[in-house]
Amino acid sequence: MLSSRLAFLLAPLCLGAYGVVRILDGLDGSRGPGFAWTAGHLFFLAGLVFFVQAFRTMWTMAGRSRLATAGFAAGIAGALAVGVQFGIDIVVGFLSEDRARMDACFTQIQNTPGVEAAFYSYGPMLFFVGMIVLVTLLAVRRRVPWWAPVPVLVDVVLPLLDKDFIPLGAALLLVAFAPLMREQAPGTRSPAPRTAPRTPRARP
Numbered sequence: 001m002l003s004s005r006l007a008f009l010l011a012p013l014c015l016g017a018y019g020v021v022r023i024l025d026g027l028d029g030s031r032g033p034g035f036a037w038t039a040g041h042l043f044f045l046a047g048l049v050f051f052v053q054a055f056r057t058m059w060t061m062a063g064r065s066r067l068a069t070a071g072f073a074a075g076i077a078g079a080l081a082v083g084v085q086f087g088i089d090i091v092v093g094f095l096s097e098d099r100a101r102m103d104a105c106f107t108q109i110q111n112t113p114g115v116e117a118a119f120y121s122y123g124p125m126l127f128f129v130g131m132i133v134l135v136t137l138l139a140v141r142r143r144v145p146w147w148a149p150v151p152v153l154v155d156v157v158l159p160l161l162d163k164d165f166i167p168l169g170a171a172l173l174l175v176a177f178a179p180l181m182r183e184q185a186p187g188t189r190s191p192a193p194r195t196a197p198r199t200p201r202a203r204p
Contacts, residue, residue: 007053008180012173014047019166032102033093041086041093048079048086051131054177055079058134061143061180068137075130081123088119128156135176144179151176 021040025031055075062068088109096102110116117123136149155169155176 004053004057005181007050007057008177009174011047011050011054012170012177014043014050015173016167016170018044018047019164019170022166023164030099032089032099033096037093038090041090045083045086048083051127052076052079054180055130055134058138058180062134062137062141065137068134071130071133071137073130074126075134078124078127078130081119082127085119085124132156138180144176148176148179 018040021036021043022031025034025036025040031037052075055072059068059072062071092102092105092109096105110120132149132152135144135152138144139146139148151172155172158165158169158172
């Protein structure tokens, strides 16, 4: 099983990779369909897997209190919503021959009752709410520095200003998660120190 500490490293790295590929995909003035569109979205979906594991670890470190459980549940629900959104994006990219066709498909999908709210607006917000709640609880318990929730909050705000800031937000998450990479995974014990075997004393 993947180390919990490794998840705190891989989650922001995958997010950053998605952001970089997204920028490269738009250099020709259009994003998708094509290899870059699919690769970028697969990076993000991989990141979601690591984020889910990171959320579970933070939930445990936060004592599994009611508030921690609410934050964890929100994060998981948001991750599912974002996962569905990105899955739709990949399928639409495969089925479309150009960006105009993609836009037409997205319009048709998002006009389906409930889809826009669940997977494109309110649903994905739960992912970020859950992450902020969990990191804040860890700061209160002094498992991370008091300032750790700040870069997480900035990471949430930056894509609202411009999605090209996603790699910068991912770098800030690495800073916020750095103390957690040094934490011992919950439920594990440090190996007992090895002692030299005792040699029998010679009898007089």
